[in-house]
Amino acid sequence: MAPYGSDDSTIAGESDDLRAGRRKAARYVVPVAVVGVAAATIGLVPALADSGDPDLPKISAQQLIEKIAKSDVQQLSGTVKISTDLGLPDFGGLESSLASGASGSGGDGSSADPSTKLPELASGTHTLRVAADGPEKQKLSLLEDAAEYSLFRNGKDVWGYDSKSNEVYHATDSGGAAREQRREDLPATPKDLTEDALKAVDDTTSVTVEGTAQVAGRDAYRLVVKPKQSGSTVGQITVAVDAKTGMPLKFTLTPASGGAAVVDAGFTQVSFAAPAASTFDFTPPKGAKITEGGAGGAGGTGGTTGHARKGDGGTEGLGQGFGQGSDGLNVIGEGWNSVAVFDNGGQGVPSGSGSGSGADGAFGGFLDSLGDKVSGSFGSGTVFKTRLINALVTDDGKVYVGAVTKDALVKAAGEGK
Incomplete structure (x- = not known):
């Protein structure tokens, strides 16, 4: 119809x-x-x-x-x-x-x-x-x-x-x-x-x-x-x-x-x-x-x-640019391309390569297999994907999450650096 x-x-x-x-x-x-x-x-x-x-x-x-x-x-x-x-x-x-x-x-x-x-x-x-x-x-x-x-x-x-x-x-x-x-x-x-x-x-x-x-x-x-x-x-x-x-x-x-x-x-x-x-x-x-x-x-x-709630410092709705909530969370972009950003305390994704060994190295290798390595003006990191929500964890511990594609996520991370 x-x-x-x-x-x-x-x-x-x-x-x-x-x-x-x-x-x-x-x-x-x-x-x-x-x-x-x-x-x-x-x-x-x-x-x-x-x-x-x-x-x-x-x-x-x-x-x-x-x-x-x-x-x-x-x-x-x-x-x-x-x-x-x-x-x-x-x-x-x-x-x-x-x-x-x-x-x-x-x-x-x-x-x-x-x-x-x-x-x-x-x-x-x-x-x-x-x-x-x-x-x-x-x-x-x-x-x-x-x-x-x-x-x-x-x-x-x-x-x-x-x-x-x-x-x-x-x-x-x-x-x-x-x-x-x-x-x-x-x-x-x-x-x-x-x-x-x-x-x-x-x-x-x-x-x-x-x-x-x-x-x-x-x-x-x-x-x-x-x-x-x-x-x-x-x-x-x-x-x-x-x-x-x-x-x-x-x-x-x-x-x-x-x-x-x-x-x-x-x-x-x-x-x-x-x-x-x-x-x-x-x-x-x-x-x-x-x-x-x-x-x-x-x-x-x-x-x-x-x-x-309104009045508690959270960004209202979508598309508030670089809005910041009361908990320090930032929102980059507008509309459906908005990306939430928060700091993971400097901890990136454990790697299965390098000096890692034993259980830690195996766990890092397992995480590597689930994500895609990416790099940009923000440095380097790993993108973990689902059919709807994607997340980029940078090696310096920043996390970018949104209902956006991998390329859009990498772009947002570069703009937010």
């Missing part, structure tokens, strides 16, 4: 409205923030169902953005499928072993702590069941082989339960301003993810409505956000927006290099009826090991790295 029209000239002003109120400003590159949120939190967003294009009234990109901003769905339940493919090397289960060793038996943590469980969404394909009844009652269940992990919020109580290990994690939300801050810092719906993506909307961004689709049996518009600049690893972000409620049902981030989506997640079934009150009740099973996380929230999930 042909595009419904482009509103690039009016989108920049609309993005200012989306940043108002409770939405925080992005400190790093927005594409980086988007994929981090989608991978490490409750990424409530399936592939667009290929079941025919519904015939819907025409709508402009600006009107659809306004519809998203006004959406206020408080009650829902459904099933979500999320697939993440960053193109990372296969370490033969090393990541899982390290995670379980850090948080499971024999450690001080709990396998039911959401800060150690939800990062599993960073790779592979997962099925989740989700339910919500306002900001005080929420549930997410991660379905695994012969096991299930569930995360509950019911009033002030936050519970995590891992059926495989029979471990329980409990934390108490301190309420009030702290609870509101956590809702801002930890996006938990497709609407949140879409608002983060729309912070990229400026004169370096194209935003159009490109036809319609059906997701989970519901009619939806297709909102397409893509960089106008060359050099970004982001091809486009496609959001399926529910035609009736304005709630995003699906979020897909496709790399500029082509192939499968980096993040492809969304509802396969959804209902906007109020879930049964018992859905959010939880009582620790008999014999379960219970770990108390204290007040303030669940296991370190009270904030998302790479974000800052």
Whole structure:
């Protein structure tokens, strides 16, 4: 279906409205923030169902953005499928072993702590069941082989339960301003993810409505956000927006290099009826090991790295040139080509050559095999690549990270020297 029209000239002003109120400003590159949120939190967003294009009234990109901003769905339940493919090397289960060793038996943590469980969404394909009844009652269940992990919020109580290990994690939300801050810092719906993506909307961004689709049996518009600049690893972000409620049902981030989506997640079934009150009740099973996380929230999930509120010194949105955050982090460039820069304390990447020997030399050689050696006016270093995020670690310990190509990263490092 042909595009419904482009509103690039009016989108920049609309993005200012989306940043108002409770939405925080992005400190790093927005594409980086988007994929981090989608991978490490409750990424409530399936592939667009290929079941025919519904015939819907025409709508402009600006009107659809306004519809998203006004959406206020408080009650829902459904099933979500999320697939993440960053193109990372296969370490033969090393990541899982390290995670379980850090948080499971024999450690001080709990396998039911959401800060150690939800990062599993960073790779592979997962099925989740989700339910919500306002900001005080929420549930997410991660379905695994012969096991299930569930995360509950019911009033002030936050519970995590891992059926495989029979471990329980409990934390108490301190309420009030702290609870509101956590809702801002930890996006938990497709609407949140879409608002983060729309912070990229400026004169370096194209935003159009490109036809319609059906997701989970519901009619939806297709909102397409893509960089106008060359050099970004982001091809486009496609959001399926529910035609009736304005709630995003699906979020897909496709790399500029082509192939499968980096993040492809969304509802396969959804209902906007109020879930049964018992859905959010939880009582620790008999014999379960219970770990108390204290007040303030669940296991370190009270904030998302790479974000800052207005007024705290973080750069607001994209394209702030050589902006500097309160933690000393710099941002080079503008728009989708922004690159975050920080100092690693003079420590470059260990090398497998030279005087290194034994385990240190072997480890350095392993890292060498994962990266590409580069040089420029900044000196020399190693670029580590994924299908979306690339990082340059210089030999003098500077780190440059962005959703940009290797050449763009090397160029940014030279300009920032």
